Amino acid sequence: MxxxxxxxxxxxAAAPKKAAAPVAQGRIITSLADGWRFLGDEAPPEAIQPDFADGQWQQVSVPHTWNSVGYYHHQLGGKNTAASVNKRQGAGWYRLRFDVPADQANRRQWLEFDAASRVAKVWLNGQYLGEHRGGFSRFRLDATPALRVGQSNVLVVRVDNTQPAAGSATADVLPLFGDFFVHGGLYRPVRLISTAPLHVDMGDFxxxxxxxxxxxxxxxxxxxxxxxxxxxxxxxxxxxxxxxxxxxxxxxxxxxxxxxxxxxxxxxxxxxxxxxxxxxxxxxxxxxxxxxxxxxxxxxxxxxxxxxxxxxxxxxxMRFDADKGFLLNGKPYKLRGVGYHQDRDGKGWAISAQDIEEDVATLRDMGVNSIRLTHYQHGQVIHDLADRTGMILWDEVPLVSAWTVGGKLEPEASLVANARQQLTELIRQNTNHPATAIWSIANEVDFGNSLPAFVSGRKDGKTPDPMPLLGQLQALAKAEDPLRPTALATCCEGRLFGADVAIPEVAPAADLGGANRYFGWYFGKAGDLGPQLDRLHAKRPAQPLSVTEYGAGGALTIHTDNVLGGLPDSRGSAQPEEYEGYIHETALAQIEARPYLYASWLWNSFDFATTVRTEGDAQDINTKGLVAYDHKTRKDVWYFYRANWSGKPTLRLTGRRYVDRALPLADVKVYSNLPTTELLLNGRSLGTRQNCPQSICVWPAVALDAGENKLVAKGGDLTDAIVWNLAPERKQHFAIDSGALVAARSKDRLLGSDTWFEGGEVASLDRPADFGRAPQPARIDGTPDRDAVATYRQGSFAYHIPAAAGRYKVTLWFAAGEGVPKGAFDVAVNGKPRLKGFEPKAPATGIGAVAQSFTVTSRGMIDLAFAAGSAPARVSLIEIDAQ
CATH class of the missing domain: 2.60.40.10 (Immunoglobulins)
Incomplete structure (x- = not known):
């Protein structure tokens, strides 16, 4: 179909920032940007009166927000700090004095707000003009009866971004929930528009x-x-x-x-x-x-x-085909896109047109040709830029995850009305943009009873049915715009939950399908994405399908020696930058192999604020962006897409922020779309790679020099260089944190993450973090390296450690006790048994760490073989020191 x-x-058209001279008797647009007074609290009732004394209120300019949310535990990708954060949600008051020339008498006067979050009430000269409920759309109020032409006027606006809850003033204003922070304020421009009595209608949503x-x-x-x-x-x-x-x-x-x-x-x-x-x-x-x-x-x-x-x-x-994908003007056109939130470090939502222009330039440089405007209506600047640059847009209404409050099974009539209002505004305000291709009516409303009780508000497992509301929005969208298709993004259909988890099938509610799927991150394995998409396509062969979200967290200061060495922690700290690259590399290969997909939008273009997360190396930041929260610091994986999408010559050595290396050998990866790429280490050529598949060039097991290691990648006219350091004492020293994607911190040495293994599975004695639950570390006695001993590799497996020829002391650490499998297993070194029928001795109570040491000879490789016996074999930490 x-x-x-x-x-x-x-x-x-973007409104001018300064007053425009009238053309004949035409429209006059005056920017109301400067001279505002702001109170970040509830104001007394008399604050609406023109003569109210507001001299002690803060002086601000609009766009403005009082919120500052999200910061890193480092200085690499933003300036926000714990001290600068303001997460308060509630009322904020604005007052502005402005004059209107006397020659504007006998005209109509309109106050136009590009957005006010999330509920706004407006007074002019003490007269109430009206209210707008919804934090993302443009609205206008007729100010003519209250305006004093030729005199000074006082405009008062009360905004309220209270988090919706039962009984709150915002309980019926979307979004009710979401993995993003809803900033408060007049965060987009405000202006006064003067028209003749006869004019183009200003009241059309x-x-x-x-x-x-x-x-x-x-x-x-x-x-x-x-x-x-x-x-x-x-x-x-x-x-x-x-x-x-x-x-x-x-x-x-x-x-x-x-x-x-x-x-x-x-x-x-x-x-x-x-x-x-x-x-x-x-x-x-x-x-x-x-x-x-x-x-x-x-x-x-x-x-x-x-x-x-x-x-x-x-x-x-534009044409969306279930088998051929997306066609623009009758020709196949691969939509390669990103998701986009509108906040940035230090500014929140109060960003400028120049900020948005910078963002679009960053995305165009990467090769992006489509943007999913999530999860709410974005402003006119991004739409105008998309028109001018050719970016194809997915526009979305803020129906995200929840549509009732207080555990109710049916939405309030006022909530339904608000959803309809915001969808109507979205369409009326953006229907004229050539870039806009899709109206999205919802995002992830198919969690079913998989949501925890603190989110759903219910303990009986019952969940509200999203289909009636989706049906209304679908009908409304088609009535407003019969030609554009609708879509929605699903999270959960086809995932394997417990038998008691019920997931509603909502994809048929819209014209187009969209799948948010995080295989290898929240669930499953990285290679599961393609087969899952094939199943969805086969299930609804007539409905065009896209991937609307995929990705992983990428912390700038957290690194791994092997992306397959352990499990990421999607709610905790184990979110290395290298693992983000791995997920995108494997996902893109599966997406590109499926021509029936009409689009893919990776998650996310930039890190963004969300108070439901404490993860990676950040607080209140979703770290899945390809660019940090400052919108300037590009992560390695950004260059992977540039190499594959942009058509521009690209050369990027990865791992530049992993400077102090834990292990004496490392794989070196370069994102390069050049015909030939050469790698040099301290001036020595390590060889070339030609036409690397997926633009990924790898030099495995590069032996690093003691001290400084300058790596240089060269190809054509491009050169890229980084510096790694290897402390001399680590040249012949290996300390491997088995079962760990990110090595634990040690008090007296630098540990490497799990690598050089073959087989086995990873496990941990710790309980990871999740929504509403902090991580729960196990108590382990007998070692200063509790974190390293907590993770382990188990089963039957081997390690092949490339140690230079010589004598070494090998020390193996094991956990024993509560929660650890009981039974014996064998360990062999270089083919010779060293531990036979071995069972680490457990303490009387709790968990203890047990070490076993022996001396071995390496002829270029140390092989450690772990064989299951009456219990799976396991090891938590491997230390190898030259003798």
Missing amino acids: AMVLAQPFSAY GGAGLYATTTQVNEQGAKLAVKLRLANDGAKEAKAQVRLTLLDAVGAAVANANLAQGVASGKPVELASELTLANPHLWQGVDDPYLYRLRAEVIAADGAVVDTVEQNIGIRT
């Missing part, structure tokens, strides 16, 4: 009032259906003329139409017309994002132009 989308769309739809397009011509909403706030009916003009990229008129309409007072009317364009220049995504400009001029009976609205137009067709 194919989903067809043939529509050009326009972009809402924050939309532009001017809309265009392509009804026909081919190489010879295109037809655009144009809709314009007109409003008349004058005292009597007005006779209006409308001049529609379509301009090409250099400003030449290529199509036009004239309309005439009588507009009654107080009753907006909708005008319709059709423009015919010969030889259209198509909008071709990142290859050629060509834009036209649609202008609507409203002309009064006396011939004066009283209002003008312009929109960007991109003429293109």
Whole structure:
């Protein structure tokens, strides 16, 4: 089955930052950015009055948020600290004094807010103008009755970003839950818009009032259906003329139409017309994002132009096919995308247009051609940039994981109304963008009863059914925009839970499917992604399918010697940067091998704030970004995608932040899409690699020099260099933390993570962290290296340790006691038995650490073989020292 989308769309023009001079009697836009006073608390009732003394309130500019959330335990990727954090959610008050020139008398005045989180109440000169419920969409209020033209005015706004809970003022405002922090404030621009009494309608859910739809397009011509909403706030009916003009990229008129309409007072009317364009220049995504400009001029009976609205137009067709994937203008077009949150270090959500431009430039440099705007409506800046750069967008309403509060099984009617309102605003405000391709009606509403009770609010296992609400939103989206497809992202269908876990099947509620799947991170193995996608595709062969999220945490200061040496801790600290690369490498290979996928959006472009996480080397940060929270520090895996997606020559030595090496040998990996790549160590060539598969070049088991190791990768005109250090005492010393992806910290030596093994499984005596639960370390006596002994490799397995020829002392550490398998096993060294029927002696109570040592001779390799007996063999720590 194919989903067809043939529509050009326009972009809402970014408002000027300074007052614009009127054109004839046209629209005047004044930025309200400076001079605000802010109180980060509840204000007294009299704060709404113009003469209230606000001199002690903080001076701020808008955009503004009081929240600062998320910080690293280092200085590599952001400036936020524990001392600078402000996670308070609740009320905040803003007051602004501004003047309106006397020549704006007899005009309509509108206050326009690009966003206010998450509930806003507005007063002007002590008069209540209204309320908006929803923290992400543009809204306008008619300020005319309260505005004092030619005088000073006082604008007061109360915002409230309280976390929704039963009985709270935000209990019916989406999102109710989510793995991201909802910042408070007037975090997008505010402006005053003055119009003539006869004007393009300002009351259309924050939309532009001017809309265009392509009804026909081919190489010879295109037809655009144009809709314009007109409003008349004058005292009597007005006779209006409308001049529609379509301009090409250099400003030449290529199509036009004239309309005439009588507009009654107080009753907006909708005008319709059709423009015919010969030889259209198509909008071709990142290859050629060509834009036209649609202008609507409203002309009064006396011939004066009283209002003008312009929109960007991109003429293109989009098609989503269940077998062929995504087609743009009839041709296959692989959507290679990222998820995107709008916050950044030091600014929260109060980011500037320049910040967003920087983000888009970073993504374009990586080779991205699509952005999933998660998990709420994003502002017009990112949409305008997407139009101009050719980025194809997934737009999403903030229905995330929950739609009831207090454990209720049915959503409140007011919550349903809010969901419908926010979806309508999302569509009306963004329907004109050529970049916008998909309306997403939900994200991860299929947890079923797998959610813990502290999230669901219920202990009986019953869960609300998401399908009735999804059905309403699907119908609303199709009524608002019949041509664009809907989608939703699922988390849980097809995962293996316990027999008592029920997962609702929600994917059929939307036109397109999207799968958030974290194999190798939250569940399963990295190689499970492809087979899971095949099963979903086979289950619904007529529904186009995408991967909407995949990835892993990547901490800048946490590293591993072997990505397969242990298990990551998705809620704890074991989140090495190298493991993030491994997950993306294996996932992308599986995605690229499945042409039926219409898109993939990795998770995530940038690290972002979320107060449900204490993980990696950060607090209140989701570390799955390819770029750190400062939006500047690029992790290694960013270059993997650049090498594979961008088409630009790319060369990147990985592991540059793992400077002090624990082991004397290391695999060296370079992301390179060059025909030939050479690696040098301290000036010595280690050979070349040609046309590396997936742009991953590897030099295995490189012997490091004692002291400084300068690694240089060269290819063509590109060079990349890093420096690793190996302390001289570690040149012939091995300390391997068996069963650990990230080596434990030791008081007297640097441990390496588990590596050089063959077979076996990893295990731990510690209970890992999870949502709402801190990690629970086991008590282990008899060793200063409790953390190292807690993890172990078990079963029947071997180690092949590349030790230079010589004599070595080998010490093996084992855990014994409560929770450890009881029974004996064997250990052989270089083929000779050393421990036969060995069972580490357990203490009377608790867990103890037991060591066994012996001397061996290496001829270039030390082989340790562990064979199960009456119990699986195991080892927690391996130490090898030259004698």
